[in-house]
Amino acid sequence: MSVDLAGKKGMITKTAQVVTNDPVHPVVTLTVSMQVKDDLHARPQRAGKIFEADCRTCHVDQGKGKRGLELFMADCFMCHNAGKSPSITQMSRRPEKYLLKAIRDGLDNTTMPGWTTSIGGPLSDAEIDSLVKAIRNPN
Numbered sequence: 001m002s003v004d005l006a007g008k009k010g011m012i013t014k015t016a017q018v019v020t021n022d023p024v025h026p027v028v029t030l031t032v033s034m035q036v037k038d039d040l041h042a043r044p045q046r047a048g049k050i051f052e053a054d055c056r057t058c059h060v061d062q063g064k065g066k067r068g069l070e071l072f073m074a075d076c077f078m079c080h081n082a083g084k085s086p087s088i089t090q091m092s093r094r095p096e097k098y099l100l101k102a103i104r105d106g107l108d109n110t111t112m113p114g115w116t117t118s119i120g121g122p123l124s125d126a127e128i129d130s131l132v133k134a135i136r137n138p139n
Contacts, residue, residue, distance in 0.1 A: 003032075003034075005036050008036050009036050009037060010035070010036060011033060011034075011035055011036075012033070012034050012035075012036050013031060013032070013033045013034075014031070014032050014033075015029060015030070015031045015032075016029070016030050016032075017029050017030075018030060048106075048113040048114075048120070049113075050111075050113055051113065051120065051121060051122065058078070059075060059078065059079075060075055060122050062074040062075050063075035063076075063122075064122075067126075067127060067130035067131075068130040068131065068133060068134040069134040069138065071127060071130060071131055071134070072088065072131055072134050072135065076131070079111075085112070088135055088138050089138070091135045092135055092136055092137070092138055094135075096132055096136060099131075099132045099135055099136070100128065100129075100132055103115050103116075103123070103128050103131055103132065104116040104119075104125075104128055105119070115128060116128060
């Protein structure tokens, strides 16, 4: 069985019937499900690409004018709820200084860029401080 994934994204399910020599079950149905990423998200990304035009609309601009948990939910949650990045619960256990540095400067060898305006990111120090407070006290 082959699956043409061109132009497809999301959950894809394919079913195939297999004819066997089993007299009790001469036909077996196989079902394969897969999560397919669109072309843009399937490629490895470098930290900072998120600020460029093809990523910015979804990953940065949603949080404009927001602070704290509202900002986190608009621009951070999509990555920090995907299983590859730490969740807000996991991050809430980190020291405040670690969170400030990670958000401002990014994290080496990850796709987490620095978000501070001083290095090209979109967030002011006040916005970053509001994120850290929201992460440390998410309830």
